[in-house]
Amino acid sequence: MPNRYNCEIDDELILLWSEQFVQIALEIAKFNKWPLEKIYLSRKALAGAFLDATKDCDMTQLRRPDEAITRAQLAGILTFRLARYSPIAIGRKLNEDQHALNINFYAAIAFACKVILGLDASFLPPNVSKDLVHFLSRRHVNQETLGLVFEMVSHYA
16 A cells, blocks of 8 residues: 555565564573474464554655654654554463563564664663653654654664
8 A cells, every 4th residue: 555655665575574583482482492383373363563664654654744754753753653553462381481471562673673774673772662661552652753663763773
């Protein structure tokens, strides 16, 4: 679905991003030694997150018609939507693992860092990652605030 402005998100890009998101989620699971057969993905939720991100890009651009959407703003939008849609579910065996319960948040942050900003998410100090996960899961946060966070991450990378 092409975006009318500079944030061109089409079906081909959504498919590419979906595959990259899945790969990142699997890397997180492997790193944590979680059984991959206990990690489930909803392709419908993943597609919904990316489609809503397209609308968010449109709205962001409408508010700032003379400014291009930055990579950091796009990272904020995508992180927010991926976290809210929670396309990853975990099996019963992992329900007691706090990190496994937060896999959607970790995967959304890692996706934004790696795919959109071109940074390895391990660049973030562990306390920053934990704080971002906490804000995404327990506090009110929006795309614009996340965009500012990613502007700072990009600046200090």
